[in-house]
Amino acid sequence: MVLLEEIREISIVSASKIVMLVIDGLGGLPDAKTGRTELETAHTPYLDQLAKKGICGLIDPVSPGITPGSGPGHLALFGYDPLKFTIGRGVLEALGIGFELTKNDVAARGNFCTVDGNGLITDRRAGRITTEKCVELCKLLSQIKLEGVELFVWPVKEHRFMMTLRGKGLSAEISDTDPQRLGVAPNSAIAEGSQAKQTVRAVNNFINEASKILASHHPANMILLRGFSKLPDIPSMSEIYKLTPAAIAVYPMYKGLAKLIGMKIFNADGGIQEELKVLAGCFEKHDFFYVHVKYADSAGEDGDFSRKVKVIEEVDSALPQLLNLKPDVIVVTGDHSTPAVLKGHSWHPVPVLLYSQWCRSDNAKEFSESACITGGLGRLHATDIMPLAMANALKLTKFGA
Amino acid sequence: MVLLEEIREISIVSASKIVMLVIDGLGGLPDAKTGRTELETAHTPYLDQLAKKGICGLIDPVSPGITPGSGPGHLALFGYDPLKFTIGRGVLEALGIGFELTKNDVAARGNFCTVDGNGLITDRRAGRITTEKCVELCKLLSQIKLEGVELFVWPVKEHRFMMTLRGKGLSAEISDTDPQRLGVAPNSAIAEGSQAKQTVRAVNNFINEASKILASHHPANMILLRGFSKLPDIPSMSEIYKLTPAAIAVYPMYKGLAKLIGMKIFNADGGIQEELKVLAGCFEKHDFFYVHVKYADSAGEDGDFSRKVKVIEEVDSALPQLLNLKPDVIVVTGDHSTPAVLKGHSWHPVPVLLYSQWCRSDNAKEFSESACITGGLGRLHATDIMPLAMANALKLTKFGA
16 A cells, blocks of 8 residues: 555656446345355446456455445545545535535534433434424524524434534534433533634534524434534645546535545436446546446345346446447446445455556456456555556556666 | 564574575566467476465565566565665665765766756756766766865766765755756755755855866756765664575666665676576575576566567576575565566566475466466565565564464
8 A cells, every 4th residue: 555645756647547437335245045246146248348358356445344434435446545534424424415515614413312301312313303304403403693603504314414614713623412322411512622612612502502492393302413523634636646537426425525535526317327428528628537336335235136236237238338438447346345135335345347458467257256356456455446547547657766 | 564673573593595586577468469478478497387386476566556666676575665765866876886875975866967058957968968978077077176075976877977975964855956847047956954054065066166167068068966865774684684695686776775785795797597606606605695687677678578588588497506506495576567568667566486395385387477366475565575485484483472
């Protein structure tokens, strides 16, 4: 694993183009009956052909045994060590709903919750109120006035919302108010750094006003806040790689993450076909393209093995559209595994395939977990993928003389 | 990747002997017609037999995707993390011409260049003057007297030279005078650290005197200096591994690098046959032998696929000479890949084979990039090779109780 600072020194601008196709939650586990994973079950002639011409391997997004969230999984693919560049929960929540954070913002993840007559928590999720109710309550809380800071309260889903304070000199060094257990009162926010006093005052004023407004809205009669955070200090892909990167994605969180590291965002609605149309439209003007396919992960999370197989097959059948653009380097991989049998993200390493004229092909004859085990890339840290893609695009000069 | 300090604690002296045969630029890429790399094309019965008896793998000298210079590539093979132990350009230039640096020296890489009547650079390489002219000008510049420091100006090749200042308390924290572009005047040297004032004065005096001397030598009427550096602070192989290491090499830079980490240098002229004779001559007195074969890299750099094949075949046919000495451990590898089709160093991992009585052999039946993919060593960081060689020589005790 090389440091970004070394890459910054040796990266150069060139005309070659890199496409990184991220099939969210790509890696899987075998179906009990067939013994084959989702990727191994899917009929994928184009991916298999690309694997045959290219070089394959397995990547660990964070570290062997560690199940990554989508944030760390993606950061690693873009070459940012997810153990070094951490994104706060509040910021992730904001990115996830498309809220445009500025450097003056402190964001927190919020829960509506239920407290009893003594103010003790009886339900940390307020009986999972509907999203409609959440929207209504957020509108009410948005009207709270705080001295010297601007307030944003945006609904997320069910009992979840995002709160952001905007103002000069705000600090995110604030303790959670969510005690993460029942039968106790919510904590007051406490300054964890000397710079956070003003922010803590604003947060506690907000909670105080919110509790008055919500008193009549049982079961959502109180709020809990956690994960106070600011935009991370993270160098852009153009600084490090000298790329002009473009992101093609549907979901806000992935667009937000991509924006965080300086990608230009291209919206796409619908599936891979639509995304590849957008790719073709912006192909001339950029040299790195992140294409995000969400639905494999969603199917895995739902435990729907055959739907995940279908999503992978859709990607495969759309692949010619991508190949027609003749990118110099193609990477196909995932940000983590989401085996349908586990109904969630998992720690299993993710299949990766890299194709370029200079990739030094291996014996992998298909794109599958088992073929990738013996692939020429071996087992890599996910942060090695960007340097490899850059090298194959002949965009890196020698390190040392 | 283990730290040198841990190795230092567990290494022991024993009678066993290790030979590390470094075929410079060994790794390659397939020829378009045959689909086989240089190593796969070469007829190498002895290497194949050794691979069959030994254990194989692929190594990344710096990190996946990173193309190493010869300095980092070699340091890694000797167990020194090239991201931690960096060698300045001036020092490398000095090593490359066999100049014996001391701890009191600051070395820089120099270019003769052309400036116009206003002192603005019009050619950073002075029209690539001949090496003869370079020798003549270096002789003139060597006569410059600087107060309190000794001056060395040695020719390298064409417009390139090495300048070294020798004296107590000199510092290398000096900015380059080479602005790396045309139409501007050369920069003055500037102290980048508080200790560098005396050195900067000497450097700028040197430049000033040099410009007077060179005024009548258009197009080489000025100089540019960069990469000011001192010998790196690097522990010797005898300190870390308790070895008495010997280096057998032809080119100055490799001898210089080997000397830097405390190897005894044995000169050899000519090819591998000659080198192995020298090896036999010093085999009794040492326990680690670095044998460097330069010409595979030279052929690769020239884009001469079949000449690289031939060099590898020469190494193979000489191998019995080496085997006859019955070293306990034999490592055959390269410091980086130099595919003839790329005409230069590349990022591709380098085949490695290790043979010892205790190596736990694998299924690799030949020494080739594709066989090494599935070798028992897997894909390793190059700095892991020395600990493995030491272990196979039974020169490492247990780590921890």
